[in-house]
Amino acid sequence: MLSRLSVKAVRSQRLYSQSASGAYGNFSRPGRTRTAGPVTLASSAAITAGALLWYSSIKTLHNDASPAELIDKARDDLTIGFDDGALGGVVWGSNNYNLIAPQSPGVESIRTPASAAWLQNAALRDLALHERHAACVDARGDVYQWGDGFFGNSPSSLDAQRSPTLTLRGKHTRPPSQALPHPQPRPGIDQDLSSALNNLLTMLKFYLNMLFTGEKGEFFRPRAMQLFIVISRFVSISAGSDHLLAVTSSGRTFAHPITKNANSHGQLGFRKFDIPAQGSSGRTHVELIPKSVQDPYARSAPYNRQITEKSVQQEVLPDYNDEKLRFSDTLFEIPGLKGITMTQVLAAGRTSFAKTDSGRVLGWGANEYGQIGLGGNVTLDTITVPTEIVLSRTVSSKIRSKCLDIYSGGSLTGFTVERIDERGVRTVDLLMCGNGRWGGLGNNLFSNAQGNPLRAKSVSGLLEYSDKANALRPLVPHALSISPTGHVLLTLDTHEHSGSGGGGRDLLVWGANQTYELGNGKRTSLAAPTNLEKRDGSRVMLMKKTMKVRDMKGNAWKRSEVEQCAVGGYGNTIVYWKIVQ
Structure with missing residues (x-):
């Protein structure tokens, strides 16, 4: 039986050799086929190994490539960007x-x-x-938008x-603190002031609408406010999920x-406030009652109750579409x-939050996690009246x-506080x-709620020797960014007192890290501030320099400090070059 199988195997091998010779050309004599077998096999193996090695070293993509290959190619195109020396973003x-x-939609x-190539x-x-x-706002003051929320559905390939x-x-959009100086009084000042406010509010409303709704086709001029008695300009503007705060140069605080x-x-x-009436030029008076006031026992009751007393909000506002610009003007x-002068x-x-000119802070709004900072004894979920934070x-x-300064994001709040002893x-x-579930408090603890503001470890009370003053100076946080998802980015001002030849500013990260947002x-x-490191193990330093600046289209603007x-x-982080105004 075994001999018959061996004979069939030999015959099949001969048939395969003859068919291969007929297909690719017969370059050897039939009589030498058996003796050249080992040499041919070794040569074929060497050629195959070399071809595989060469193929694995190239990154050619074909039209019928699988999504996995496209993603791998896009990920390989992303290279480290901290040490290239040119202006460029890092993400x-x-x-x-x-x-x-956006240039790698499959990643x-x-x-x-x-x-970031863009x-x-x-x-x-x-x-x-x-x-x-x-x-974003580029060097020329032009506004750019991107993302799936702006364009629509996510693209499925690199071609999109x-x-x-x-x-x-x-x-010429710019931060409110860099707005034009006070206009000088002249005849017809009321008309000029009304026009200036119209322009400012128009840009403000349009810009914020783009940030929170992604709309790009609607545009209108809001109603000029009649509350200004003296000539003022906005010096601080901040937007939350559904509301906006603004403070003028005279210290008056407004909400929208x-x-x-x-x-x-x-x-x-x-x-209570008024909004434009639908279908007429009049105004409609409405009242937005906080949920905790409207139904104080909503969270404590074991069942859902029907609210018997309907508010003005329930009766009037359902007919209004708050997704459009004209909801409130x-x-x-x-x-x-x-009567209280505010600076931020x-x-x-x-x-x-609001900060007075003397450095005192007031807060109001949601307080489920103690994010206002009123202390551990205050257990109210909602604070409806501005209350001082000690x-x-x-x-x-x-x-x-x-x-x-005050910083906030999501349910976390940070305060930079100056201390002077006797x-x-x-x-x-x-x-x-606030909510330190993912370590955002920076005190080496994971706490769901923290109502009493506590010091973040490793970045509080630091002193640095100043070459300029020949003395110790406090190491002040230069910037702090708290994301809505719970990760924190702190930039220490280690460059201010470094003297000639000094380095940049240290970047420390901590908090939530579920989608690699800490960059490690x-x-x-991480529950404590940690220096972000490069691939070679050195610390990431954010730099400052003066050079020629270009806009988003690549056109030269002018030489500026960045x-x-x-x-x-x-769940993500961007480091970009910002123009120092």
Whole structure:
């Protein structure tokens, strides 16, 4: 039986050799086929190995390539961008909605810092990231937008790349603090002031609508406010999920309802206001009652109850579409802050903050996780009245405390506080409060709620020797970005007192790290500030320099001073070059 099988195998081998010779040409004599077998086999193996080695070293993509091959090619095209020396953005984290790498729509996440091709050789005035879309202002003041929330459905291949698109041109958009100086009084000042306010509110409403709704086709001029008695300009503007805050150069504080949920947690600071009436030129008076006031036992009751008393909001607002620009066209002054001079306002997701000229802070709005910072004894979920936040609760009464800046994102809040003791020694602390479930508090603890602002470790009370003053100076945070999803980016001002030949600014990261948003290649959340490192193990330093700046189209603008700025989005991070005004 075995002999018959061997004979059949030999015959089949001869038939295969003859068919192969007929197909590719007979270059050897039939009699030498058996003796040349081992040599031919070895040669074929060597040629095959060489071909495989050469094929694996190239990155050729074919039209019928699988999605996995396209993703691998796009990921290989992303290279490190911190050391190239030119102006360019660096990104890492989630790319689900094609925000940080629109040129690579197949890449879902970037684990370590990589260069952004769409930000090469460009410096920006400002950049904002939302969950599904983003917007930026280039050197010329033109506004660009991109992301799946702006374009629509996500592209399925690299051929459908969607780079930032110009949506507002020639308006010279700039941060409010860099607005034009006070206009000089002249005849017809009321008309000029009304026109200036119209232009400012038009740009403000349009820009914020792009950030929160992604619309790009609707445009209108809001109603001029009649509340201004003296000539003022906006110096601080901040937008939350559904509301907006603004403060003027004279210290007056205003709020604006963007949607029907603008006062769900009392974040507006008032309830009653008016909106444009539908189908007429009149005004409709409405009242947005916070949920905790409308139904105080909603969260404590074991069943859903029917609210018997209907509010004005339930009766009137269902007929209004708050997704359009014309839902509300006016900024209203906050009654509880009248007569108090403010220098900064900050609108978090559902929380509001305001800082006085003396460095005291007031907060109101959502407080489920203690994100307002009113202390552990305050357990209310909603604060409807602006309430002062005591930032000196954890230090001696002999130490003077003053808030320098406020930062917030999602359910986390940060305060930079200046401390001066009885000897005159000055230090600066970073205080954090709110939801620290993913370590965002920076105190080596994972806490779901923290109502008392506590010092973040490793970045509070630092001193640095100044070459200029030949003395110790406090190491002040230069910038802080808190993302809505819970990761924190801190830029320490290690460049200010470094002297000639000094380096840049240290970038520290901590908090949530579920989609590689911390840039360390891992998915483990960090509960303490940690220096971000490059691939060679050295620290990432954000630089500052003066060079020729170009706009998003690649056209030369002018020579300007620029610095690297880190911004945290929904599970992602962008470091871009920002124009220093």
